[in-house]
Amino acid sequence: MSNIIKIAIIGLGQVGNYLYRELNLQRRNIEIKTAKKIKIIAISAKNKTKKRKYHINKKIFYKDPIKIIKELKPDILFEVVGLSDGISKKVVETALKNKINVITPNKALIAKHGDYLAKLAEKNRVNLEFEASVAGGIPILRTIKEGLATNKISKVYGILNGTTNYILSEMENSNETFDKVLQKAQKLGYAEPGNPKLDLNGFDAFAKIRILSALSFNTKISKSKCIMEGIENIKLEDIKIANQLGLRVKLLGISEIINGQLFETVHPCLVSKKTYIGNVNGVMNAVITEGKPVGESVLQGEGAGPGPTSSSLLSDLLSILRGNTKYPFGISSNKRRSIKPLSNDKYTNSLYLRFEVKDKQGVLSSITNRLAKYKISVKRIIQTPDKKNKKATIVIITHKTTEINSRNCLSVFKKNKNILKFPVLIRLYN
């Protein structure tokens, strides 16, 4: 790289547009820290004339990002389009092949094609950096790759999606339904106005867990089918009951090595209000690693929004400007091993079960008998009658049982006429 570093930005949505401004604002600061001058030589997006928050220089706008790569040959390219395939993949792939360093916050792309792209980067001796793909402004990937480099990490988990954490916190605080709070989140810009699905169904958090696993355990990105549940089915009622029990609902991403096998999951958890993770509220993200010899480490920070994301994108930029070519996943691709996944069936938790039943004699005992048959022992039962509607709500907290056992046990209730809805199941965090 010469002394003036040529930069291209592909994608000018909320993040790309903010990044464009931030790079211009920070030019002098970056020069002080790295003794390198940067210059944005090209930008590209679907729409040139769309109204954007920060003014862009249309003279350096190109319709075709591939042309930027091949003809203008930037030193560093930011991919901020955000697709798992399509133009995102093509841009990153082409850039790496042309020996251009790539920085991206695109978790969907890295979770799906990270192994392939990392190899490509290593082969071409350039950097592929993706700090911003996990937990916004929290430098968690760098911490695992560098700060905790020689630790043996056995578990990494946390709150990885700010939107869902905001929704759950706000439902508890304001006593409003999921739909109402989702609208609020969209107004505040936390949730995508068009399609919040990937946040709500756990997909976003799950992509992050895949990346965290690969870095923490020095493994290839797993492709196995895992338990992935979002918060779409969490009702205000469950949040209220949890509250009474001293619990709080959190969407957790969890990755763990159990008996040498990898277990990854994302699902809502009931956590004690007295725990650390039970007190990470609002748009905050938190990642907890357990390793030896370091013990438990916690990183917490704002997980979403262009500010935090841009902070991480710039930390990647500085890392490259300081002249370090690094393995994208901390170690050489051919040293990263594949790992066998743990069967989902073996996953073990205490369960929160909420049944809505007809207020008839014998219903409770039909439930408890069924649980007993599957050796699921009951820790607590709370029955609340609703005389007016001849209904009752039965909440059961069980002792620990496996996924397969609970699935087999509960399946029968689908056909039970006295049970008005298939029971709500929320796992308790151990």
Place this chain on the structure above:
Amino acid sequence: MSNIIKIAIIGLGQVGNYLYRELNLQRRNIEIKTAKKIKIIAISAKNKTKKRKYHINKKIFYKDPIKIIKELKPDILFEVVGLSDGISKKVVETALKNKINVITPNKALIAKHGDYLAKLAEKNRVNLEFEASVAGGIPILRTIKEGLATNKISKVYGILNGTTNYILSEMENSNETFDKVLQKAQKLGYAEPGNPKLDLNGFDAFAKIRILSALSFNTKISKSKCIMEGIENIKLEDIKIANQLGLRVKLLGISEIINGQLFETVHPCLVSKKTYIGNVNGVMNAVITEGKPVGESVLQGEGAGPGPTSSSLLSDLLSILRGNTKYPFGISSNKRRSIKPLSNDKYTNSLYLRFEVKDKQGVLSSITNRLAKYKISVKRIIQTPDKKNKKATIVIITHKTTEINSRNCLSVFKKNKNILKFPVLIRLYN
């Protein structure tokens, strides 16, 4: 550096001895991550034959560390003696002058001579790394230097001493006095058996704050006289009263830019039990940074003990092995500016005041009159009589006032015969 990296360890106390073992255990892992082989070629300590937890190879033991530097020319030297001057300074100085990379967890040395030593390292184009000097296993320095590199940090604060945090937590949990809990901490190996003073009086946390300031604000290490108070005067009684008020005593280190001036301090604070920092208990450390655009970031982890310290020492080693020569303080020494300190007198807080007084008429009003004279308004008063001993305890929570004002106001009570002890003062954290 050739392919086999020669390493020397100076100091074989708890940390040095653990590090020695860890380096041997991690050899293969380090080779995988960096493609470099390491070899410990020399060790040195005051006492060769002292009983140590992990066996050392006496064949590579040298009485004189300077001889190791000059004759054996290691590539990397670990200084783990821990003095602010003396042999620690001499070893680091000599190593840097001889173009040897230095890694140290020595906060006293860096807080006192860090500017000079950083310059020396830069002049000789070697690394001086000290990640382990602040907050044990938490990679906070790397996070500030790299992860948050382009953020404008305005404040950094936290719980920086595991020993004192353990003592305060344990006093609350066990209802035991300071002296009893200190003994327990010493038995558990948290507090130095011989001289725990530097932990208890705030000196240790203060050295860390000096280092954090320099990194966060890109300034020279400040030499100004600051408010530094430890926990030696915290009584079980204060912890109990705080508890009733929903508060908890924490020893906080705080560094902040206020109107372009630097304010650094370490003192016990009363924090709400509902806050994050109020729930960091036991030997845990936590560091919170406030920056733009990233917002608030939190790092929490085990702050003491050879395991966490060694984790950070090895992260420094890997950083060097990966071939990055870096500015010790993130930017070039000649770009780090001096900064004017904010006068301690202007520091503003709400106060917790506990008076022990004779149970006589007019005592309370003499106190409140005095406060009123200095325009210190009272938020809350709790008076508890002790009829048997003809005493009373008066606890007052005030609204905010400046240091100078409270000092002037309270000084009079030194001479008041009705006031049995000079009042205990604990500042409330804002």
